[in-house]
Amino acid sequence: MLALVQNCSTPLTRAVRPHTYGTYAFTAKACASISPRANSQSQVLLGLSENELKHLALDFGQEPYRGKQLHHFLYRRKLREIQDFTQLPQQFRNTLEEAGWKVGRSPIFETVTSADGTVKLLLKLEDNRLIETVGIPVMDDTVLTRLTACVSSQVGCPLRCSFCATGKGGYSRNLQRHEIVEQVLAIEEVFKHRVSNVVFMGMGEPMLNLKAVLEAHSCLNKDVQIGQRMITISTVGVPNTIKKLASYKLQSTLAVSLHAPNQKLRETIVPSAKSYPLDALMLDCRNYFRQTNRRVSFEYALLAGVNDSVEHAAELAELLHGSGSGYHVNLIPFNPIEGTEYKRPSKIAVQAFSGALESAKITVSVRHTRGLDANAACGQLRNKFQKTPLVNNPMDLAVSC
Numbered sequence: 291m292l293a294l295v296q297n298c299s300t301p302l303t304r305a306v307r308p309h310t311y312g313t314y315a316f317t318a319k320a321c322a323s324i325s326p327r328a329n330s331q332s333q334v335l336l337g338l339s340e341n342e343l344k345h346l347a348l349d350f351g352q353e354p355y356r357g358k359q360l361h362h363f364l365y366r367r368k369l370r371e372i373q374d375f376t377q378l379p380q381q382f383r384n385t386l387e388e389a390g391w392k393v394g395r396s397p398i399f400e401t402v403t404s405a406d407g408t409v410k411l412l413l414k415l416e417d418n419r420l421i422e423t424v425g426i427p428v429m430d431d432t433v434l435t436r437l438t439a440c441v442s443s444q445v446g447c448p449l450r451c452s453f454c455a456t457g458k459g460g461y462s463r464n465l466q467r468h469e470i471v472e473q474v475l476a477i478e479e480v481f482k483h484r485v486s487n488v489v490f491m492g493m494g495e496p497m498l499n500l501k502a503v504l505e506a507h508s509c510l511n512k513d514v515q516i517g518q519r520m521i522t523i524s525t526v527g528v529p530n531t532i533k534k535l536a537s538y539k540l541q542s543t544l545a546v547s548l549h550a551p552n553q554k555l556r557e558t559i560v561p562s563a564k565s566y567p568l569d570a571l572m573l574d575c576r577n578y579f580r581q582t583n584r585r586v587s588f589e590y591a592l593l594a595g596v597n598d599s600v601e602h603a604a605e606l607a608e609l610l611h612g613s614g615s616g617y618h619v620n621l622i623p624f625n626p627i628e629g630t631e632y633k634r635p636s637k638i639a640v641q642a643f644s645g646a647l648e649s650a651k652i653t654v655s656v657r658h659t660r661g662l663d664a665n666a667a668c669g670q671l672r673n674k675f676q677k678t679p680l681v682n683n684p685m686d687l688a689v690s691c
């Protein structure tokens with residue numbers, strides 16, 4: 291528990307941290323707290339807003355427009371080194387570096403491209419840990435019309451869902467704001483195209499790292515210029531966090547990974563469900579919809595012979611009808627991973643399940659698996675290179691805000 295609390299409450303390598311989530315409630319007082327020279331550790335530019343960068347420039351005796359230039363180099367030009375910001379005076383670049391500032395980008399350790407154009411990247415973080423990021427392009431003939439970045443929020447995941455390669459690979463730590471933002475920039479760099487959509491569906495449980503996820507969300511929205519409605523936060527459910535997220539009234543989509551229509555079955559698939567009963571989860575989803583007016587989307591991984599019968603579909607429809615309106619179900623046929631007995635259901639079983647939901651007037655879509663030839667299931671590629679210890683009592687980990 292202690293490790294995660296420390297991770298969230300201290301900003302680690304940065305002196306510049308307003309006591310808010312990203313720029314959602316940024317205040318002049320918070321700007322005034324910037325004192326870059328006070329910290330001899332390395333500090334990271336990526337993730338800072340234009341306002342924060344202007345104050346940083348001022349603190350170094352520069353005109354505020356230098357902050358605007360920093361912003362341009364970070365988010366538009368996506369430069370990786372301060373010395374590459376050649377429009378800045380050499381002396382400013384040197385003093386920034388001498389004071390311990392750096393851009394905060396990680397090298398790409400591995401790139402795997404699948405036949406359908408999906409690209410999976412492994413980024414090597416400063417502490418040598420590896421995280422996965424996926425770029426999913428949608429083409430209209432030869433024109434790229436949509437580019438989705440599937441980003442990680444943690445190194446590994448402590449929640450150990452039984453069908454998930456990330457959960458099986460263990461857990462190391464939460465990601466910091468810039469480590470989330472840089473994933474989107476890396477995808478833009480590889481595709482030489484702007485990212486249009488971001489889904490927090492990579493490694494990790496975003497709600498266990500809510501503070502950094504919200505900071506990154508703010509940066510992606512305001513600095514990288516991705517619309518809030520184009521961002522989806524996916525969670526398997528962590529007590530008290532959906533309420534907290536609702537209070538921010540974001541225009542983004544909340545996706546809840548359900549995987550079973552009743553508590554008993556859910557506990558066998560999602561061990562963390564024991565500490566967050568389905569009734570409580572559904573109540574929080576209903577309240578989320580009421581408070582934000584944003585439809586909740588439910589993810590349902592279909593596991594052959596486990597949760598994929600038409601009876602399960604009927605039970606799911608009943609659960610959702612009883613929980614108010616505004617719901618959508620996203621079916622994900624299981625992506626096979628090592629170390630489980632689970633099997634991918636047949637196309638016929640998927641169609642029957644989806645048909646049963648539709649006839650019960652539940653809106654449903656089937657997620658076509660992209661990149662099956664590129665270790666499609668989240669966490670698989672990283673597990674090839676690195677595994678980390680398993681956490682004994684995952685739900686003991688404090689929520690990071």
Ligand SMILES: C[S@@+](CC[C@H](N)C(=O)[O-])C[C@H]1O[C@@H](n2cnc3c(N)ncnc32)[C@H](O)[C@@H]1O
Binds near residue numbers: 546626627
């Ligand atoms: C990797 S999780 C990350 C976000 C969050 N922790 C969650 O569970 O919603 C994103 C989605 O991938 C799904 N997923 C993970 N492993 C899968 C697999 N082997 N096959 C199909 N879906 C999988 C999860 O069920 C979840 O809906």
Ligand code: SF4
Binds near residue numbers: 458
């Ligand atoms: S599905 Fe999500 S919550 Fe479950 S182990 Fe994987 S990343 Fe963690």
